[in-house]
Amino acid sequence: MTRVAYRLGLYQLLLGFSLLIEPLLGYNVLMATMGGTKSHTVPFVALGTSLRSRGHNVTLLSAFPGPAANNGLHELVPSILEAYVENFTAEWDLVGARFRNELPVSPWDAMRYAWESCEALLQDASSIASMRKPNGDPHVRWDVAVLDGAYPECMLGILHGENVPTIMLNTVALYSGSIMRQGNPSPWSVTPYFGKAITQDMTFFQRILNAAALLTLKIMHWFTLSIYLQPTLQRYLGNHIPNDLHSLTAEVPLTLQNSHYSVGDSVPYLSNVVNVACLHCKPAMQLSSDLESFLRRGFVFVSMGSSVRASGMPEALRQIFFAVFSTLPYNVVWKWDGGKIKDLPANVRTAAWWPQQELLGHPKLRAFVSHGGLLSLHEAAYHGAPTLVLPVFCDHDGNAAQAEKLGYALVMDLAGISISALREDIIKVAALHNNSYREAAKKRSALLRDLPISPGELATWWVEHVAKYDGADHLKSSIRYMSVFHYYSMDVVLFYILSLILIIYGLKKLFRQAVIGQDVFKKKVD
Known part of the structure; x- marks a missing residue:
């Protein structure tokens, strides 16, 4: 009997415990x-x-x-x-x-x-x-x-x-x-x-x-x-x-x-x-020794994101990129989703995927060339990366304008791109000294990280x-x-306007009657 009571009590205890931990x-x-x-x-x-x-x-x-x-x-x-x-x-x-x-x-x-x-x-x-x-x-x-x-x-x-x-x-x-x-x-x-x-x-x-x-x-x-x-x-x-x-x-x-x-x-x-x-942002991790040696000279990271296929760009635009990359005083890491590129400049490495946040957070990064995707610009701000934005579609223009307003990005229109303009803007954003884009990016990084909770x-x-x-x-x-009419109290405004009109109309009518009455009184006296 005692054993049965013990088992029953143990069962009830386990049941209560299971109900407690279920949530x-x-x-x-x-x-x-x-x-x-x-x-x-x-x-x-x-x-x-x-x-x-x-x-x-x-x-x-x-x-x-x-x-x-x-x-x-x-x-x-x-x-x-x-x-x-x-x-x-x-x-x-x-x-x-x-x-x-x-x-x-x-x-x-x-x-x-x-x-x-x-x-x-x-x-x-x-x-x-x-x-x-x-x-x-x-x-x-x-x-x-x-x-x-x-x-x-x-x-x-x-x-x-x-x-x-x-x-x-x-x-x-x-x-x-x-x-x-x-x-x-x-x-x-x-x-x-x-x-x-x-x-x-x-x-x-x-x-x-x-x-x-x-x-x-x-x-x-x-x-x-x-x-x-x-x-x-x-x-x-x-x-x-x-x-x-x-x-x-x-x-x-x-x-x-x-x-x-x-x-x-x-x-x-x-x-x-x-x-x-920056829900997805994270500190940069260690890269492979081979890639580290390539980055040691200083580098520009170029990525047009996941929605924009870089390999589909017109040949004329690709030649502009080649001409600019080959003359830069740094190496270039380029996200390229196509096959092997013939006559690729020696200072350029391509791959369909790169560890983007590790590259943006690398101390040797000089500049980030981006399409203006929101996640990429958030990562750039989080890692303090000065950015050149070439907006493509959807919200890219709005995102780029916001980043430019905050000072950590420079915006260039693809429709007006040229070899000299692209090279000049990359050099401007990548400068090591007296670079307002780099300073603004560092400030954004500090603000994004200085939060009470991630x-x-x-x-x-x-x-x-x-x-x-x-x-x-x-x-x-x-x-x-609420309707727009209700939200902005347009009905209330209309009420006060009509009330004011009625008051003015009433006062005007009273005044006119008073004037007419005074004239009638004068005529009777005369």
Whole structure:
């Protein structure tokens, strides 16, 4: 009897202990990006790795195999979506178009990507099942989902009705559409359009163009959602998908914004926006002895990122690069995704991949030549690397303008590039002494590193916070459902204007009656 009681007591103790530690076993975290370039996965992998180190089970859905699995995360790559993105980007001639002063990606292509990529995902039933429930198991649920702020409506539609607490990771820092729909103030006077080389410091003429661009973007977004994306979602998922897809974005309680006051303009955010710029940044590690010996002379690192294929550049532009690199007084490390280059200058080394952060943080780096991708510019600021930016497409112009405003970058337009101009600008940015770009880069590096908590730790805490409180409704703002008329108190202003008009009209009428009455009185006296 005593033994039975002992076993029963032990069982109850173990059961109580298991219930106590169950919340500590880790959350099921879904991360998903519909971004059409591999760079969109970088901040997700960084955040996912941090979450995994805390014991959480992390799955990343994207169109790119490798980044998640290579970092110990569960990977979900829908084959139809992967094929669509590969075909969509295969014909891109981004550098060539910019070199010819043409539009690299048309507005129509940017719009159709939203619903075509969504349909490619929706056609994969097993991936949809795994996105709604971990491994498609109906008895398990996601504790929290972290979705890309670029094209989020498709994923929000798929998760609609699953009661999954959702966070947005806004990979394009200058895009304010999502956070604006969540109630954050984004007046056009201080919200530059990310596709133009402008910052908050706009002239009157720039503000006119900026307002036109942002209005056009708003119309394009409404057209994409209402005319194409919503019918696509309803066709595959049923009529439970709301008619207004904007409402799904408005209900997201938290946005992790890939920005920070040290590398961007200071802007007014509500408490449901958390700045986590440089989420992926890390100290430089030791390089191989062979590469170290090549870098000892001093070097320039040239990389056009993951979305821009350097090997696809026009021959005339490549010859300009060759002519400049061969005459520089330093070596050149060039990210080149093509085959072996004939007659490559002796001071140039090429490879399809280089350890970018190790090179940017190397003491012998003289300058960084970049395409202006946000992640690359954040890395440049983090490692204190003076940068020459050759913007190509999307947010590159806006990112470059911001970096130039902060002083650590010089911007050159590919459409007007020449051998003498490119060489002169590289020499200017790479100078060892009296170099304002280097000093500004060092300042940005100090600011980015001097934080009470790292961006990775901060983002991880917030993901756990939203999961813990099952959606964190306390972070949502009532502003998200206010109309522009209400938000700016236009009705109140109109009320006071009408009241003032009525008061003036009434006083004027009283005065006139008083004058008329006085005249009548005088006539009677006379």
